[in-house]
Amino acid sequence: MIGLARKELRHHALPLALMVTGMSLLALLFFYITYAGANRGNFWERYPMFIMLGSLVATPYLCHRLVSLEYATKTQLFLYSLPLRPATIFATKWFLSLAFLFGCFLPSFLLFAWGVAWIDRMDVTWRQLLFVGGRCAVFVIGFHALNFAFAFLGRYRLAAYGFTALAMLLVSNHWDLDHNQNGPFSLLFHPRFAFDFAEFPWQDALATLAGALVFNLISLGMALTREGSVASMVAIKMTHREKVFFTAIFISTVLSIMLFEEKRTRPPYQIEDAIVRESAGLSIHIGRTTSVAPGDLEQLADWLHTEISALQSFLGMPFVPRINITIRQDLDPDKFEKAYLVGSEGLLVKLAYQPDTWRPERFLQWLVPEILEDYSNYRVYREPSFWLLDGFAPWWVQHRLEGDWETLFEKRAAYAYALGVTQADVDGWIHFRERLGVDLAQAIAYQGVQALVQRSSTQQVEALFQKRLGLYPERDVRAFIREQAHPFPSVFQDHTEVDYAAFRTLWFQRLQETHARRLESIAAIPRLEAEMEVVTLSEKTRRLRFMLQQPQTLEGRLRFYYLRLPRYEWLIDPNERQVIEVPTSQALTGVDIGGTFSKHTRFAWTAAFYSEELQCELLSGWHRTEVP
Amino acid sequence: MTSETRPQTPPKPRRTLLATKGLVKSFGNFQVLRKLDLSVREGQVYGFLGRNGAGKTTTIQILMGIQRPDHGSIAYFGEQRRAPRVSDKQHIGYVSQEQFFYPWMSCRNLGQFVSRFYPNWDMAYFARLLDLFSLPSKRKVVNLSQGMRVKLALALALAHRPKILILDEPTAGLDPAARREFLDIVNDQAERDHRTTLFSSHIVEEVERIADRVGILREGSLCFQGSPEQLALEVRQIVLPDPLRPDAAQRLKALRRDAGHAGFHVLHENARNGSLVMRAQPDQWQQWLQGRSETQVKLSLEDIFLALTVDRGLRL
Numbered sequence: 001m002i003g004l005a006r007k008e009l010r011h012h013a014l015p016l017a018l019m020v021t022g023m024s025l026l027a028l029l030f031f032y033i034t035y036a037g038a039n040r041g042n043f044w045e046r047y048p049m050f051i052m053l054g055s056l057v058a059t060p061y062l063c064h065r066l067v068s069l070e071y072a073t074k075t076q077l078f079l080y081s082l083p084l085r086p087a088t089i090f091a092t093k094w095f096l097s098l099a100f101l102f103g104c105f106l107p108s109f110l111l112f113a114w115g116v117a118w119i120d121r122m123d124v125t126w127r128q129l130l131f132v133g134g135r136c137a138v139f140v141i142g143f144h145a146l147n148f149a150f151a152f153l154g155r156y157r158l159a160a161y162g163f164t165a166l167a168m169l170l171v172s173n174h175w176d177l178d179h180n181q182n183g184p185f186s187l188l189f190h191p192r193f194a195f196d197f198a199e200f201p202w203q204d205a206l207a208t209l210a211g212a213l214v215f216n217l218i219s220l221g222m223a224l225t226r227e228g229s230v231a232s233m234v235a236i237k238m239t240h241r242e243k244v245f246f247t248a249i250f251i252s253t254v255l256s257i258m259l260f261e262e263k264r265t266r267p268p269y270q271i272e273d274a275i276v277r278e279s280a281g282l283s284i285h286i287g288r289t290t291s292v293a294p295g296d297l298e299q300l301a302d303w304l305h306t307e308i309s310a311l312q313s314f315l316g317m318p319f320v321p322r323i324n325i326t327i328r329q330d331l332d333p334d335k336f337e338k339a340y341l342v343g344s345e346g347l348l349v350k351l352a353y354q355p356d357t358w359r360p361e362r363f364l365q366w367l368v369p370e371i372l373e374d375y376s377n378y379r380v381y382r383e384p385s386f387w388l389l390d391g392f393a394p395w396w397v398q399h400r401l402e403g404d405w406e407t408l409f410e411k412r413a414a415y416a417y418a419l420g421v422t423q424a425d426v427d428g429w430i431h432f433r434e435r436l437g438v439d440l441a442q443a444i445a446y447q448g449v450q451a452l453v454q455r456s457s458t459q460q461v462e463a464l465f466q467k468r469l470g471l472y473p474e475r476d477v478r479a480f481i482r483e484q485a486h487p488f489p490s491v492f493q494d495h496t497e498v499d500y501a502a503f504r505t506l507w508f509q510r511l512q513e514t515h516a517r518r519l520e521s522i523a524a525i526p527r528l529e530a531e532m533e534v535v536t537l538s539e540k541t542r543r544l545r546f547m548l549q550q551p552q553t554l555e556g557r558l559r560f561y562y563l564r565l566p567r568y569e570w571l572i573d574p575n576e577r578q579v580i581e582v583p584t585s586q587a588l589t590g591v592d593i594g595g596t597f598s599k600h601t602r603f604a605w606t607a608a609f610y611s612e613e614l615q616c617e618l619l620s621g622w623h624r625t626e627v628p
Numbered sequence: 629m630t631s632e633t634r635p636q637t638p639p640k641p642r643r644t645l646l647a648t649k650g651l652v653k654s655f656g657n658f659q660v661l662r663k664l665d666l667s668v669r670e671g672q673v674y675g676f677l678g679r680n681g682a683g684k685t686t687t688i689q690i691l692m693g694i695q696r697p698d699h700g701s702i703a704y705f706g707e708q709r710r711a712p713r714v715s716d717k718q719h720i721g722y723v724s725q726e727q728f729f730y731p732w733m734s735c736r737n738l739g740q741f742v743s744r745f746y747p748n749w750d751m752a753y754f755a756r757l758l759d760l761f762s763l764p765s766k767r768k769v770v771n772l773s774q775g776m777r778v779k780l781a782l783a784l785a786l787a788h789r790p791k792i793l794i795l796d797e798p799t800a801g802l803d804p805a806a807r808r809e810f811l812d813i814v815n816d817q818a819e820r821d822h823r824t825t826l827f828s829s830h831i832v833e834e835v836e837r838i839a840d841r842v843g844i845l846r847e848g849s850l851c852f853q854g855s856p857e858q859l860a861l862e863v864r865q866i867v868l869p870d871p872l873r874p875d876a877a878q879r880l881k882a883l884r885r886d887a888g889h890a891g892f893h894v895l896h897e898n899a900r901n902g903s904l905v906m907r908a909q910p911d912q913w914q915q916w917l918q919g920r921s922e923t924q925v926k927l928s929l930e931d932i933f934l935a936l937t938v939d940r941g942l943r944l
Contacts, residue, residue: 003744011730074728080694081724083717083745 004084004092012065019061020104023054027108031115042122043115044132044194050108051136052188055143058104060161063144063151066093071154090223094216098144105140109133131197135187138205142184145212145219152222159246166253184208269324269344277305281319282312283346289327296355297327307364307400308371314396314462315470321374322346323367327353334362338370340575347374361397361405362615365442368393372469385468385488386429390438391445392465398446412443412614414518415525417511423504434572437608439616447514448507455506456496464495522613526551528620530560530607533590534628540599542627546580548587548607558587559617562605564597565624572604572622584609601627642670643706645792645824646691651700653686660686662848663700668792668826668841673818675839675856676828679937682845684828685725688796691826692722705791718746721785721793725800727777731770735763735780739787746788754787761813775806782813792824793817799834811837832930842929846937856929861910863895863932865925871902880904883922890916895935905935 009016030050034043070076070093079089109132117124146164150157172179179185186204190196274285275297286301288294304323312320324346331337331352339348347370351363369389398405416436421444425432433441453461468491489500496503529550535543546560563577582591587607597603607620644667651664660683668674678684689695691702693712701708704716712720729738735758743749758765761779763772772780778798785793795814799807815838817823829835835842836856843853852859866887868879880902884894887906896905905927908916917924927935 003741007730007741011732073731074726075730076728077694077724078728078730081692081717081722082742083714085714 001092023104042120043112047112048188059147062097063147066097067151086224128197138208139184139187142208142212145215149215149219162250268322269346275301277301283322285324287326291329317470324348333357336366361401365393365397387445390442391449394442394446395449409443409446410514411518412440413447414515415522416440416444417515435621437619447511451507451510456498460496526554528607530620542597544593545590547590554584558584559608565602597627644669647703649701652698671822672841673825673839675835675842678845683848719791721790723781723785723795723798725797727781729769734766734768736765742784749788757783775802794826796828832933836929851936863907865905866922868902869921876902
């Protein structure tokens with residue numbers, strides 16, 4: 001065994017030395033990124049990513065060098081002819097590859113432990129080292145076992161990797177199984193990896209080790225049975241025909257998964273003892289509550305069913321996402337909340353409902369875009385026609401409900417225009433929406449719809465709505481391909497016979513005219529300016545204060561919305577935001593946010609003031625910042 | 629075969645060093661070995677003959693433990709096993725048909741690597757063998773010619789002074805000069821050290837030069853195992869007197885019928901020159917030939933090999 005090990009070391013000395021060097025450099029890079037990076041807790045937080053990346057690079061390469069290469073060059077036949085047991089050859093290679101892997105990771109482990117102790121100034125205990133090291137070691141053993149077995153597959157190992165990835169994807173999709181929460185990946189990517197040193201994840205570790213045992217037994221089986229012509233057959237390179245075959249299988253499997261995903265429907269969200277209104281492709285469920293008389297809820301259900309049926313019929317939608325409503329009287333009367341349903345289909349809306357104060361136009365204006373977003377599988381967020389959805393909601397309200405909404409929408413548009421609207425905002429609609437708020441953005445978009453109706457015709461604009469908002473988009477790559485094949489400007493021109501660029505000029509001319517016409521009525525509406533102050537408590541700890549800057553004479557109550565932005569996240573999730581409401585007099589002197597914040601925490605905030613004149617909230621604009 | 633090329637007095641066969649019993653091996657539906665019984669005795673040079681695909685390499689790979697038999701057993705140095713143990717292989721020298729050495733190793737490195745697995749390895753002897761075979765010890769395997777690699781394989785196989793040397797068509801792919809040189813070395817080893825040798829080949833001339841016992845493999849089993857002399861006594865050609873006479877065909881038919889009745893196995897019939905190649909035990913031959921007018925023609929080992937292994941339609 002020693003002789004064989006010495007041969008392996010001599011044989012692979014240079015590549016292995018280069019690999020160890022590369023891994024050490026990678027560890028240093030990760031260490032530096034962690035040190036210099038934003039929003040870091042402690043050094044252990046980035047270590048799992050290094051282990052994952054390092055394993056992905058080092059393990060297949062090591063197994064290729066020690067196993068696949070032996071079979072590819074047929075030198076295993078020479079080894080088998082020597083007085084050596086095949087099991088000894090297997091064990092030597094297995095131990096060496098695993099020892100090398102641990103050898104690659106050990107320096108990085110010590111480096112990161114040093115970082116935790118000397119830079120983070122945390123107490124590094126033996127228990128902590130055992131927990132972190134144990135989690136990583138078990139993962140490495142499991143990943144090594146998989147790769148070692150695959151290395152014996154010779155020419156078929158690449159296909160095996162592809163199919164394993166696909167299988168994981170399929171399992172994850174079909175059973176809604178998050179791999180990061182289960183088994184080997186949970187060992188590394190559990191959110192408590194860097195902090196939880198109280199309870200070792202024995203269940204995940206044992207599952208990983210059991211999997212490793214299975215793969216190692218498979219490897220041993222292949223090592224003992226692969227011989228002679230079988231070895232030669234498996235070891236040689238894939239022919240072009242085989243490559244084409246496996247590529248075709250791979251692509252068709254991916255497409256099958258996509259189609260499967262398209263067909264897959266989650267169970268609908270259930271509300272017990274709900275008031276139900278159903279028709280073809282439409283289902284509305286309203287949860288009963290003691291705070292509202294059943295008759296009133298029945299009335300609400302009837303009205304909603306009528307309105308959404310009309311929307312479904314107008315846009316030609318084969319179905320509408322199921323609408324579930326729960327009454328929450330603790331909410332503001334004209335604030336509506338959508339809950340995200342992970343395992344169920346449809347929308348869950350929370351609202352406060354009192355028949356005497358109910359404002360149907362506000363609810364409809366809020367609900368219609370939500371329905372269409374869900375219906376489009378949230379593709380509207382990514383499309384350049386997002387503004388059309390925002391323009392459609394007020395147009396539909398105007399179309400369906402009695403009342404003089406026109407004046408209100410014009411005032412909102414004039415106010416928003418005065419804050420500054422550019423052509424670039426149309427392309428980056430989602431940021432524009434965040435900056436002004438949904439109500440003002442809808443008013444601007446509605447001006448665009450009106451300009452289009454004026455230039456084209458009502459029928460043509462309706463056809464555009466139906467084509468763009470009513471068509472059910474596929475839940476896979478076909479939606480992207482369709483978007484590329486039929487870009488919005490050409491669809492726009494086909495249906496309205498108006499050039500998209502010319503329309504945008506018309507739109508802004510109309511905004512200008514509206515602004516001029518409504519200038520007087522919006523003169524008294526305040527423009528908010530606010531700032532965030534940072535109070536340094538220690539080297540790493542901060543406290544935050546919001547302060548209203550302008551206008552100094554504002555009276556009423558001011559809200560500050562804020563949220564911590566998760567890593568890599570840029571969308572502001574309405575359900576995540578928190579609110580502080582104070583009198584404007586207090587806001588002018590400054591409002592402390594409770595709690596403390598780490599340096600480099602990603603943070604988003606805005607000030608908001610409800611304008612009676614515009615019947616909506618005015619925002620100072622969402623700011624994304626990093627706590628300095 | 630000539631008396632010059634035949635080994636002079638071979639040592640008297642002693643105990644059996646290597647024997648197979650009922651060896652069966654299949655690849656899928658194709659049965660390569662069908663109850664193969666083979667035995668190699670101490671001091672013998674055993675010529676293992678067979679056509680391409682007859683199963684020679686499979687047999688040897690099974691003997692070396694590279695492949696496993698489906699059925700049957702093997703006796704290594706008198707001990708019955710299904711596969712050789714490490715201790716058995718430490719007494720076997722093996723030269724394979726193709727050499728799959730590590731190309732980055734030099735001849736000396738390769739010797740040092742292999743030496744760790746053989747307790748009886750003699751490094752000085754290995755160096756002498758390299759010298760004897762004109763192999764530069766520092767040259768890397770990748771830079772060796774095919775002939776040099778085979779000689780290196782032989783040096784590796786001999787350096788631990790094995791009890792038995794197994795050569796699996798080692799001369800395949802060598803030019804005539806290299807082949808002759810290699811055979812001389814093997815012959816010399818066998819004569820001087822009385823090394824038991826199992827030499828597999830489909831080239832009869834090679835085996836004829838060095839073997840004192842042959843086994844002829846046909847379709848997975850041995851159709852003959854014994855000394856070349858015994859083979860020559862068993863397989864003979866009979867030619868009709870005056871084979872051009874018009875009744876030659878009838879006479880050949882009658883001869884064949886007679887031979888069949890006497891228990892002869894007709895391997896080949898040639899109506900054109902009025903001859904039969906037949907196989908029988910020497911005493912049967914002796915009895916049958918008494919008082920007959922047909923002429924006996926002595927066959928070479930190659931002729932006998934062809935008669936035993938080639939389909940009857942093929943003309944000799």
